[in-house]
Amino acid sequence: MLAEKALDLIRELQRTLSGTLSPYNEDKIRQVLEEMQNLYDQNRDRAHYAAGQADVFAAIQLRHAAIQRNKRCLLAYLYNRLEQIRKMRWEFGSVLPSDVRYNMCEQEVQWFTQYNRQLANYMKTIGESGGLDLTQDMKPPKTLYVLVRCIMDHGEFETQDGNIILLKKNSQHYLLRSECEHLIRQGILEHLVH
Amino acid sequence: MLIKDFRRDFYDVLQHQRVLILVAFDVDALCACKILQYLFQCDQVLYTVVPVNGLQGVENAFLENAEGIKHVILINCGASVDIVELLQPEDNVRFYICDSHRPVDIHNYYNAVQVKLLMRGEELSVPSYDEVFRDDESSESDTENDDPELGGKKKRFDDEAILRRQERRRWKENRVKLLFDYTKFTSFGTSAALVMFELAWKLSKDTNNLLWLAIVGVTDQQIHYRTPREKYMEDVLALQVHVSRHNQRGDDDENLLSVNCLRVSFEEELHLSLYRHWSLFDSICHSTSVACKLKLWSLKGQKKLHEFLAEMGLPLAQCKQQYSAMESTLKSEVKEKMQTFMHKYGLEIQDIILPSFTMQYGYKSVLCAADHVMMCAALLESIDKSKMLTDYFLDGTEVLQRSNQEKMDSGVDAAKHQLRSMVKQIQSFIDMHQIISAGPFLYVFIQEGAADSRFFSHPQCLIRLARFTLEAHCNVTRNKRARILPLILGAPLMNEEGSTLVVGIPPLDTDDERKNFFGKAFEQAAESTNTSAKFNSFESHVIEMKSEDKSKFFDAMIGLLQ
Known part of the structure; x- marks a missing residue:
């Protein structure tokens, strides 16, 4: 059916919108493009003797609408993927996890590196000295410090002010939130909530 | 300082x-x-x-x-x-x-x-300070060392030197005596939680929550027989002032506290372990003083308890079901009735009533301080082998947090388990006549491989068992001297084969002091017999030693205490 494949793309996008990036579906996009080319060619052939014939004219209009629809779907697919990638830049930082990177197409990778560069440049220019990391504390934190508990033996950990803390299993520490956030993400520390 | x-x-x-x-x-x-x-x-x-x-x-x-x-x-x-x-x-x-x-x-x-x-x-x-330290000590010893070399020249100071030496010897003797007197007894002072709470109060950062923690801390000292009753009462009175300050409620409806606040109140609590989370019957059977007075481990004792309950007008069926499901009219009368009829059964007010605190949060059931202590203590000394010591510690803190209902329930279960095995153990002590009088003290050992011995390889639980045993023994034995005899209790250690955990508790007679002389006695006995006892615990009356050194060690103890 007309424009069915483009709809598939949108459906696929819809399924994976939450958090992950699906593989770039090059195959399907090519098929959609082919379909559009086909429709276009048909339209061009008919356009010569369409004048005055209402039925041919209607057919041309229908095909044209299908082309427009396919185009919109393709653009939506690409745009949403970029949005997704941009969101991930803020979540994961400048280096994306390998499985995400694997699912990106070449142009997307290019776009990502450019975006990265621009963001880095921008962050360098704001703030007083050495810029400001905008990706931290996306929501204003309630406290600067958090109580954490160590889940596994990690060894020594040096804080920004040069103190060395021994992260031993089951010890409890009261630390700067920004410092232990990545350790919490790695599953070494656990945030104790009261 | x-x-x-x-x-x-x-x-x-x-x-x-x-x-x-x-x-x-x-x-x-x-x-x-x-x-x-x-x-x-x-x-x-x-x-x-x-x-x-x-x-x-x-x-x-x-x-x-x-x-x-x-x-x-x-x-x-x-x-x-x-x-x-x-x-x-x-x-x-x-x-x-x-x-x-x-x-x-x-x-x-x-x-x-x-x-x-x-x-x-x-x-x-x-x-x-002057009695135990001497600032001139080092210089004195220096001159002493120098003495032989310079002997000739210093001869004329001889009289002076002798006097000085004499004085020093006297001072040293006095010091040894003073130090011995000072360290002879170990005891406990004000609870650390209360001290910390008072600090918070001075900083104007005290809240109801902190107050409850302080209450639990003080109650812990009472439950583990650390402070005498008088001291406990003193602390309770001090806490009561804070409680009424924090739980002040106006008379008019507008000032009523929201139900989502922690409410703490002073109460004359029934001195029965965990009864709010258990059945009344079980709770009575597992509470130290009542169980000992009524000798509940024997058939006769059980009959007496039935009689007691009957006289109070509490149907057995009601008593044996969950306390929370008991008829509310009966529930409200329990305390009063127990006090009316207790004298007939030889019970005293201290055995049944303990001035304590209860707290309630939201629509959850009331929790009393003593039960909270039991839960926390049971989790701290859990027997779950898959966990590390520090895991127990975290479990304990979570119970104090009160936010995790599941943990609280597991605490109740663990505490019940402890109490059950404690009563079972005492029954076997009494039935098998295992409590032996060695002259100046009583002693008893839990056999290696006994069913519940793993519970008793923790010091706090062992202390409670020792106290329970001693009270039980005093109520059973015909020996009039039993009340003035201290008790030593040994239990096999769970983690180390062939090691025994030994605890000594003072006689019941000196209960209003709660001073323990076993720390020093153990030390001296170990010294004189060269046993390799480990004095690792913060409580000096709890030591670890090799099982094979037992008899040698006890001979020394008998000699020492006679």
Whole structure:
């Protein structure tokens, strides 16, 4: 059916919108493009003797609408993927996890590196000295410090002010939130909530 | 050195510093630690909490975590040993000791620079400085060493020197005697949690929550027979003032507290363990004083209990079901009726009523302080082998947090388990006549491989068992002297084959003092027999030793105490 494949793309996008990036579906996009080319060619052939014939004219209009629809779907697919990638830049930082990177197409990778560069440049220019990391504390934190508990033996950990803390299993520490956030993400520390 | 102004000399000093907190494994210490954690979180003081088990644990924890740390707080540990000597810290490290163990080591007391004591000064009766230390000691010994070389020249000072030496000898004898008297008995002072709460109060940061922790800390001292009843009452009165201050409610409806607040109230509690979470019948059977007075482990005792319940008008069916499901009219009468009929059964008011506190949060059921202590203590000394010691500690803190209902329930179960095995153990002690009088003291050992022995390889539980046993024995035996005899109880250690955990408790007769002389006695007995006993525990009346040294050790103890 007309424009069915483009709809598939949108459906696929819809399924994976939450958090992950699906593989770039090059195959399907090519098929959609082919379909559009086909429709276009048909339209061009008919356009010569369409004048005055209402039925041919209607057919041309229908095909044209299908082309427009396919185009919109393709653009939506690409745009949403970029949005997704941009969101991930803020979540994961400048280096994306390998499985995400694997699912990106070449142009997307290019776009990502450019975006990265621009963001880095921008962050360098704001703030007083050495810029400001905008990706931290996306929501204003309630406290600067958090109580954490160590889940596994990690060894020594040096804080920004040069103190060395021994992260031993089951010890409890009261630390700067920004410092232990990545350790919490790695599953070494656990945030104790009261 | 004793700190007078906690705020200036302790709390303010710690601002913007990183602090290491070492916490002993008991409920009181846990409560104190939680209060302190709250304060530190208010003021954003960075800290690290490490639970420590025994003196060895303190040493290890300090070594591991000492890097860059200038302030170490010890809660319920470390006061009774010379902490500077033990840990060999750098000169700029300060120790703040908040410990209820007495006596305090004199070196800690007189170390003005490195050791600060957070405790009430009036409770300590430390010998005066001049009597135990001599500033000229080193120079004196120098001259003594020099004496033989310079003998000829110094002859004319002989008389003087002899006098001086005589005086020194007298001073030394006096010192030994004083120190012996000072360290002869071990006892407990004000609960660490209460001390911490008072600090919070002075900082105007006290809340109902902290108050409850302080109450639990004080109750812990009562449950584990640390402080005499008089001292407990004194603390309860002090706490009651805070309770009424925090739980003030106006008469008009507008001032009513929301149901989502923590409400603490003073109450004359039934002194029955866990009865709100158990059936009344079971609870009575597992409560120390009532069970001992009625001899509930025997058939006769059980009959007597039935009679008692019948006389109170409590149907058995009601008593044997969950207390929470009992008829509410009966529930409200239990306390009153018990007090009316108790005299006939030889029970006294102290056996049944304990002035204590209860708390309620939201629409959850009422929790009383004693039960909270039991839950926490049971989880702290859990027998779950798959977990590490520090896991127990975290379980304990979670129970104190009260937010996790599942943990609370597991605490209740663990506490019930403990009590059940305790009663079973005592029954077998009594039935098999295992409690033996060795002359100056009673002793009993739990056989290796006994069914529930794993419960008793923890000190706090063992102390409670010892006390239960002693009371039971005193009520059964015909020996009139039993009340003036102390008891030594040994249990096999779970983790180490062939080791025994030994605890000594003072006789019932001296119950209003709760002073324990076993610390010194164990030490001397071990010394004289060369047994390799381990004095690892913070309580000196709890020691570990090899099972094969038992008889040798006990012969020495008999000789010592006669």
